[in-house]
Amino acid sequence: MDLFLKAFEYYMDNQSFFWNATRQHLVLSSFAMVISLLIALPIGIWIAKRTGIAQVVINVFNAFRVVPSLAILFLALPYLGLGFFPSLIALTVLAFPPVLINTYAGIRGVDAFIIEAAVGMGMTKTQVMSKIEIPLAIPAIVTGIRIASVEVISSATLASFIGGGGLGDFITRGFALYDVPIMLVGAIPVALLALTSESFWSLFLRRYQIPEN
Amino acid sequence: MTIEMISSSAETIETPVSESGEIVFEHVSKTFATNSYPAVDQVSVRITAGDLVVLLGPSGCGKTTLLKMVNRLYEPDRGKIWIGGKEIHTLPVNELRRQIGYVIQQVGLFPHMTIQKNISIVPRLLGWEEKRINDRLEMLMQLIGLPVSYLPRYPRQLSGGEQQRVGLARALAADPEILLMDEPFAAVDAINRERLQTELIDLHSKLNKTILFVTHDVEEAFRLAKKIIVMRAGKLVQYGSPLELVTQPENEFIEELVGSNNILRKLSLVNVNSILKARENQSFYTSKFQPVEKPSTVLHPEDDLRSVISLLLCSGKDSLPVKDSEDQLLGMVGYSDLREMLISNLPSE
Numbered sequence: 001m002d003l004f005l006k007a008f009e010y011y012m013d014n015q016s017f018f019w020n021a022t023r024q025h026l027v028l029s030s031f032a033m034v035i036s037l038l039i040a041l042p043i044g045i046w047i048a049k050r051t052g053i054a055q056v057v058i059n060v061f062n063a064f065r066v067v068p069s070l071a072i073l074f075l076a077l078p079y080l081g082l083g084f085f086p087s088l089i090a091l092t093v094l095a096f097p098p099v100l101i102n103t104y105a106g107i108r109g110v111d112a113f114i115i116e117a118a119v120g121m122g123m124t125k126t127q128v129m130s131k132i133e134i135p136l137a138i139p140a141i142v143t144g145i146r147i148a149s150v151e152v153i154s155s156a157t158l159a160s161f162i163g164g165g166g167l168g169d170f171i172t173r174g175f176a177l178y179d180v181p182i183m184l185v186g187a188i189p190v191a192l193l194a195l196t197s198e199s200f201w202s203l204f205l206r207r208y209q210i211p212e213n
Numbered sequence: 214m215t216i217e218m219i220s221s222s223a224e225t226i227e228t229p230v231s232e233s234g235e236i237v238f239e240h241v242s243k244t245f246a247t248n249s250y251p252a253v254d255q256v257s258v259r260i261t262a263g264d265l266v267v268l269l270g271p272s273g274c275g276k277t278t279l280l281k282m283v284n285r286l287y288e289p290d291r292g293k294i295w296i297g298g299k300e301i302h303t304l305p306v307n308e309l310r311r312q313i314g315y316v317i318q319q320v321g322l323f324p325h326m327t328i329q330k331n332i333s334i335v336p337r338l339l340g341w342e343e344k345r346i347n348d349r350l351e352m353l354m355q356l357i358g359l360p361v362s363y364l365p366r367y368p369r370q371l372s373g374g375e376q377q378r379v380g381l382a383r384a385l386a387a388d389p390e391i392l393l394m395d396e397p398f399a400a401v402d403a404i405n406r407e408r409l410q411t412e413l414i415d416l417h418s419k420l421n422k423t424i425l426f427v428t429h430d431v432e433e434a435f436r437l438a439k440k441i442i443v444m445r446a447g448k449l450v451q452y453g454s455p456l457e458l459v460t461q462p463e464n465e466f467i468e469e470l471v472g473s474n475n476i477l478r479k480l481s482l483v484n485v486n487s488i489l490k491a492r493e494n495q496s497f498y499t500s501k502f503q504p505v506e507k508p509s510t511v512l513h514p515e516d517d518l519r520s521v522i523s524l525l526l527c528s529g530k531d532s533l534p535v536k537d538s539e540d541q542l543l544g545m546v547g548y549s550d551l552r553e554m555l556i557s558n559l560p561s562e
């Protein structure tokens with residue numbers, strides 16, 4: 001309890017620093033999510049109809065997944081230098097695989113007879129995609145977004161290592177000073193943010209669900 | 214010019230069935246790349262507008278392939294298909310599909326859309342006005358016997374039979390001349406299947422659509438069909454009315470199908486209406502329904518009475534000799550014995 005009290009005191013003394021870091025953290029995470037969605041969603045939809053290419057693309061992105069996020073950050077270092085921008089790129093890349101794979105799997109998972117019914121009724125390819133396949137893939141896609149957003153929010157903490165800012169700054173500072181309460185000032189909000197994002201997308205999914213009986 | 218117009222309009226009054234529902238296959242063949250044998254082999258057949266025609270044959274004989282070539286889900290390798298006098302490739306493919314109703318075994322209702330949305334898909338694709346769509350929806354729900362309160366529901370909230378009714382309504386939504394149905398009742402339980410079959414017969418007599426209905430179920434085919442196309446290994450074996458198939462089977466395959474040695478089965482396949490229709494064509498009885506006299510029709514003591522009726526009907530006689538294995542005549546048994554047995558109160562054991 002003492003720890004939390006000390007953490008709170010530290011927060012009270014460094015409010016502007018804290019809110020600045022929080023803003024940076026949010027900006028970094030949400031930019032990374034938006035950019036990766038803008039890229040991974042269309043690619044996922046595009047490869048869903050091209051099974052040959054799909055396997056290659058998925059393997060490439062899965063390879064990124066195996067590399068730990070910290071490693072991605074440091075690998076980016078020599079090429080992109082320090083700061084916000086390389087952090088953003090690293091986090092964007094991190095968010096790719098769940099979004100891409102879930103989009104692909106969601107669209108592939110639509111029953112063949114449903115597509116056949118749609119095509120047989122005279123829908124164009126674009127209509128089948130926009131009216132049938134994507135809406136039916138939404139649960140899978142949103143699950144991918146949910147996983148990615150939690151990963152990105154947690155990993156954004158590491159941006160601090162390469163000068164990207166964010167709540168990780170408290171953790172690195174606490175670490176350097178061997179001061180646990182300072183670390184908590186960074187760690188607790190990150191955990192809360194991750195949880196909030198997780199619940200937001202879960203709620204979204206529940207609202208989207210087709211009613212049964 | 215004027216005369217032509219008058220005569221053509223008079224014609225439409227006389228023949229309420231629009232000729233645009235006619236389907237003609239000419240030497241249609243299709244071999245899938247993965248197979249060495251053709252899935253559909255040189256099929257030529259003319260389906261009159263307004264008929265309910267059943268494609269019948271064992272699984273894998275090419276029924277679905279033939280059906281899907283009509284709405285161009287498959288393309289034939291060779292041959293041509295016309296609907297209403299137009300070769301199907303002269304139309305843009307989606308335009309063609311929007312004027313052909315399509316019902317499949319798995320129903321294929323869109324699970325994320327309400328019943329209302331599902332049914333109104335083709336009218337919307339065709340750009341109908343809201344008012345026209347809503348009127349049509351109401352009329353269709355009445356036609357398939359479901360309450361309008363079902364419209365805001367989702368497919369998953371309906372039973373299998375109800376879903377297939379909605380599938381039918383969806384296929385009929387834009388009032389197509391032609392309906393393609395691929396084993397639509399195969400996944401429905403027996404009781405509901407029979408109900409759906411009756412409803413389809415009813416619907417067909419009301420709407421006068423050309424219906425091409427695929428099944429591998431002989432009973433279903435004979436129940437529904439005005440005419441049956443029997444297929445085997447991609448080839449058309451025989452095309453005729455149920456009565457014709459039973460009385461004039463083209464070959465052993467058809468005989469087998471209709472129950473060559475079991476006249477009761479044959480009788481069960483044909484309904485009274487077929488007889489009434491055939492009677493209009495007087496020559497039918499004299500030329501085609503003559504009993505085939507089997508010179509050696511005899512009964513054996515161990516024959517059950519069902520086969521006795523069958524043999525009596527086949528022989529065209531009122532009674533038949535009963536002989537034992539040594540060919541000794543044991544007596545005569547005939548219709549009168551059976552009738553007496555059935556109406557007399559048998560002594561209870």
Ligand SMILES: Nc1ncnc2c1ncn2[C@@H]1O[C@H](COP(=O)(O)OP(=O)(O)O)[C@@H](O)[C@H]1O
Nearest residue numbers: 245247248252271272273274275276277278279
């Ligand atoms: N999409 C397809 N690709 C390859 N072969 C197919 C395809 N559809 C059907 N076939 C083959 O064509 C033949 C006829 O199939 P089908 O028309 O489905 O028969 P039915 O509907 O009478 O059961 C079968 O040998 C089947 O394996």
Ligand SMILES: [Mg+2]
Nearest residue numbers: 273276277278
């Ligand atoms: Mg089939």
